[in-house]
Amino acid sequence: MPESPVLDDFDRDILRRVQLDARITGEEIGAEIGLSAAAVQRRLKRLRELKVIIAEVAIVDPKAVGQTMSFVVAVEMERERADMLDAFRAAACADSNVQHCYYVTGVADFILIVVARDMDDFEAFTRRLLFDNPNIRHFTTSVVMGRDKAGQVLPL
Amino acid sequence: MPESPVLDDFDRDILRRVQLDARITGEEIGAEIGLSAAAVQRRLKRLRELKVIIAEVAIVDPKAVGQTMSFVVAVEMERERADMLDAFRAAACADSNVQHCYYVTGVADFILIVVARDMDDFEAFTRRLLFDNPNIRHFTTSVVMGRDKAGQVLPL
DNA sequence: CGTGAAATTCTTAGATG
């Protein structure tokens, strides 16, 4: 277990802002929190190296690129053998329609967030990943009508 | 319904890369896809203005900032009245523990992805948003053991 | 779209508390 890096109030202030906008300049952040641009950049560099900041990414609107539908799929495995779970996890992550893969305890074993161009695309996905897999006992699909909080912001 | 903007192969190439790393330079992208740095930047600017790129954000490791637990919560409302659904949706989005809020059809009405510092924090969350709400018939909690695909990449 | 210049931002170096 890697011990948590020490973050002070400046670090948290910086994280709050870059979670909302990664293109904000060091100068702008510095002016708001009372630090020079160089100090902000140095802290950002450290936060990246420590993997407190895992990545800086562009969020693309799924609808703008033809992915008009989203689904939440809860998957229940036949028997909870570690190698089977790992195999499914790897297959799910490798599938381009899978946006998020949560490995959970409870009624389901996996919760997947899935996008698709249309119903045919989604059906092809279920056949590929779910129907053709004998280790899957059962799965339920929920159609997403709307989503909020696309870019997550953690409470600091 | 806003008509989808026209994207060519260059745009899709650019989107593929900035979804993985928003800090990649225009020059680097240009070298890979055969465009000048200026042309890449021009296209990026257009994709931002068209809201094809919704945002560019830093992804922070929840564990690194003390959010050690994650949950998937499926919420079933008492009666599906539009104003009630909207009210819950707004309350969920406003809650700092809620990372994602999906409004779905199926057995549940909402699927929430929730983070918490510890079990007490999660209990406080359920009381605040769920137990104290008479419009909620039922909810089920799944504890997240692991997650993959933090930064989503859309198939283009 | 590409080129090249101008403006902005990031990085590095040296000095200070």
Next chain:
DNA sequence: CATCTAAGAATTTCACG
């Protein structure tokens, strides 16, 4: 040890062809 200022390098933006 982290900060600041200032110089230097890199990136983005802009005007023109």
